[in-house]
Amino acid sequence: TTIEHELRGAIDRGEVHLAFQPVVIMPSIRPVGAEALIRWHHPVLGAVRPDEFIPIAEECGMIAKIGAWVLHQACHQLSRWLADGHDVWVSVNVSPRELHAAEYVDQVADALRAHRVPPQRLVLEVTEQAVAIDLDELIKRLRALRAIGVRIALDDFGSGFSSLGQLRRLPIDILKIDHSLVAETEPSVDHGLAPLVTLAGGIEPSGKGKTQGGPLVDIVVRLGHRLGLEVIAEGVTNQREQAAVQGAGCRFGQGQLFGWGVPAEHFEALLDASTSPG
Ligand code: G
Ligand code: G
Ligand code: G
Ligand code: MN
Ligand code: NA
Numbered sequence: 001t002t003i004e005h006e007l008r009g010a011i012d013r014g015e016v017h018l019a020f021q022p023v024v025i026m027p028s029i030r031p032v033g034a035e036a037l038i039r040w041h042h043p044v045l046g047a048v049r050p051d052e053f054i055p056i057a058e059e060c061g062m063i064a065k066i067g068a069w070v071l072h073q074a075c076h077q078l079s080r081w082l083a084d085g086h087d088v089w090v091s092v093n094v095s096p097r098e099l100h101a102a103e104y105v106d107q108v109a110d111a112l113r114a115h116r117v118p119p120q121r122l123v124l125e126v127t128e129q130a131v132a133i134d135l136d137e138l139i140k141r142l143r144a145l146r147a148i149g150v151r152i153a154l155d156d157f158g159s160g161f162s163s164l165g166q167l168r169r170l171p172i173d174i175l176k177i178d179h180s181l182v183a184e185t186e187p188s189v190d191h192g193l194a195p196l197v198t199l200a201g202g203i204e205p206s207g208k209g210k211t212q213g214g215p216l217v218d219i220v221v222r223l224g225h226r227l228g229l230e231v232i233a234e235g236v237t238n239q240r241e242q243a244a245v246q247g248a249g250c251r252f253g254q255g256q257l258f259g260w261g262v263p264a265e266h267f268e269a270l271l272d273a274s275t276s277p278g
Contacts, residue, residue: 004062017263018039019037019261020264025252026251026252034088036074063095064097072111091153112149112150124152125154153175157220172229175227177221177245181216185214217250221250236255237257
């Protein structure tokens with residue numbers, strides 16, 4: 001395809017960059033991390049979405065080169081922010097194909113070393129699709145990655161295939177709740193009880209009564225905490241959803257309400273603004 005052909009030179013031509021989407025702690029909404037998201041702007045094709053080109057890169061064997069580039073860019077930015085004194089982490093998305101490659105663990109260790117990044121500042125996001133390939137193989141690979149000190153997040157949890165039994169076996173640190181479960185949250189009727197949610201940071205309850213999570217969000221947050229995991233709600237698009245996931249006990253959020261992916265300089269400005277006095 002045209003995309004496959006053009007993708008081969010995209011990195012060398014400088015058409016690719018990373019956007020950083022803030023992960024915030026609630027309710028203060030301070031940015032504490034960022035998810036690195038690849039962006040490709042082709043001079044003729046325009047913006048090509050990763051949904052479109054990542055699967056092609058996986059098929060044609062280019063994902064290793066792209067993944068290595070993402071890892072180095074992410075570590076490069078992270079090292080600068082840490083040097084500036086920011087308390088921040090960065091996550092990158094890892095495709096199942098990358099995880100499958102025997103040399104992947106060494107590549108991660110090399111990137112950390114090259115940029116002098118403390119391993120625990122890097123988070124690798126793996127999806128339920130990786131679980132579908134070979135669970136035992138995946139567990140081995142994740143153990144090896146955690147042994148070098150990086151943290152592992154299970155991405156898009158609740159969107160797909162993995163069973164609760166599999167979740168319990170996975171050596172992970174963070175659970176990212178899929179936006180579909182977050183969108184399920186809805187305001188409940190007022191039973192005249194005291195609100196369970198402490199609304200702060202200028203948030204107003206929408207309508208009367210407390211805002212409740214959908215049943216699945218409540219259960220998944222509790223499950224995550226029970227397994228000793230940090231939990232991040234993804235795809236938070238409005239204040240009602242924020243109040244709902246907070247009410248469910250979720251401490252971290254990501255999504256349109258807190259900001260889309262932005263260039264590194266913009267994310268740096270957000271970090272600076274959140275740590276400046278006053
Ligand atoms: O950012 P956006 O919504 O366009 O991302 C679409 C999909 O592409 C998401 O599933 C996301 O995880 C994936 N994606 C974004 N950046 C990367 C990347 O650097 N590597 C891989 N493997 N997937 C990515
Ligand atoms: O699959 P993954 O979780 O990695 O996908 C991340 C992508 O989700 C981001 O690249 C971004 O484009 C998209 N995204 C981020 N925040 C929101 C949101 O609030 N709503 C929706 N619909 N998509 C979001
Ligand atoms: O940034 P721009 O004006 O091109 O955004 C166009 C639309 O896409 C808007 O509705 C915006 O909310 C949404 N959007 C912006 N950035 C992202 C992104 O990174 N991922 C996704 N899925 N949607 C985005
Ligand atoms: Mn992700
Ligand atoms: Na997701």
